[in-house]
Amino acid sequence: MSFRALAVEILRKDLRIEVRSREGINTLLFFSVLLVFLFRFAVGSTEIQIRQAAPGLLWLAFILTGLWGMTRIFQVERENDCLELLRLAPGDLGGLYLGKVLIGCCLMWAAELAILAMFGLFFHLDMLPVIGSLIPILVLGTVGFVAIGTLFAAITAHLKAREVLLPLLLFPLMVPILLAAGRLTHLALSGESLMAEAHWLRLLIGFDVVFLVLGYLTFPFVMED
């Protein structure tokens, strides 16, 4: 089976399970709303304070929510030893990685849209005029986060301390994403062009490419005993 066909099968299967159980998306949405609610009390109420803190808080909310999603991404495969079924599939296991990255991105994008809406509501920010600028940042930042998160989630999937180990491994590598996406989000929320600081965009693209390729190439080895 080609890696593309395997990726599509995994995505289709996981989406079907998600639509039926709604466990993942419901908890992600609830968690993200709760985070934004707490952030509202942590930040001052003047417009300047909110404008300064908003980009960092947004990405902190995305990453904390995404981290929770990453700890669950292989849970469905751990139940009933389904991971062994996938390992028995002849073909390129890189497709399994790609399928998991796709489902991870879909869940995160859904949560991110909810967070943006909540942010607008709680912080009195009008997100609609800037959504066009925010979308490329959300796409690039999320792909990078999920690309590396999926790989580490697979590495820690069989460990008892996975909930502790995953953030320990993941957070240091998230620094470039936080820096680049935070800065670009600040530009977007200020109504400036992202091309004004295009080097941050290039950093995000480079991060995505490097970690997608790294994940794709190393994932089959991670899956072996």
Add this chain to the structure above:
Amino acid sequence: MGHDGTGGVSLRVRGLSKAFRGAWALRGVDLDLGPGETLVLFGPNGSGKTTLLKILATLLRPTRGTGTLGGADLLQEREHVRRRVGLVSHGSYLYDDLTPRENLAFAAALHGDRTSGQAVTAAMERLGLVGVADERVRTLSSGMKRRVTLARLLVHPVDLWLLDEPYTNLDQEATKVFEGILQEHQASGGLVVMATHNFLDGFKQATRIGILARGRLMVDEPRASLTFPAFQELYTLRAEGGER
């Protein structure tokens, strides 16, 4: 060539050993299995039956030893081996929020069989699953889940069936159906390696009897050379008694 597309494939294993953190679970197992043969492995808990099956399925790498299935190396040509192996293990390998039909179609798709709609329906009919075909697996009884697991063997053609306690949770009717399927697989030249604690049913289905104890294959005999009481005596002596 039978319904599963098998025929003429042999399994050959030499000196297969596996250690987990220095403790040997399997020691120097040799096996030769020809077309149509069914090796049933008996042995107490912890004797290495599941470890052997997982190595043959390429899920575990042996610490020592080699093996081939139809000429494909268990270590170097894992993808070729995986195309030829079907595994029924302790875990059901079923997604609780998918239906039996969806689980079977997904398993077939993993093996590149996208035109499996008919094969899935036929497998479900054979195992008596048509009535629950579109129910979520989480709502099924343990016995019905086991039937779905066994139906997976029928949805894509493979040469070697590796069965770990396949009789678990099966009622009499399902046992009869399963044994019929097993015999068809044998007749079409397919290979079976089965591990079970079910002495009577296992003995009945075997063409070869294997007894594993402490990781060693203590007995590997044609079933025709043994009566059931002689087998029971041999098991007591070799599995529960001393070394060979």
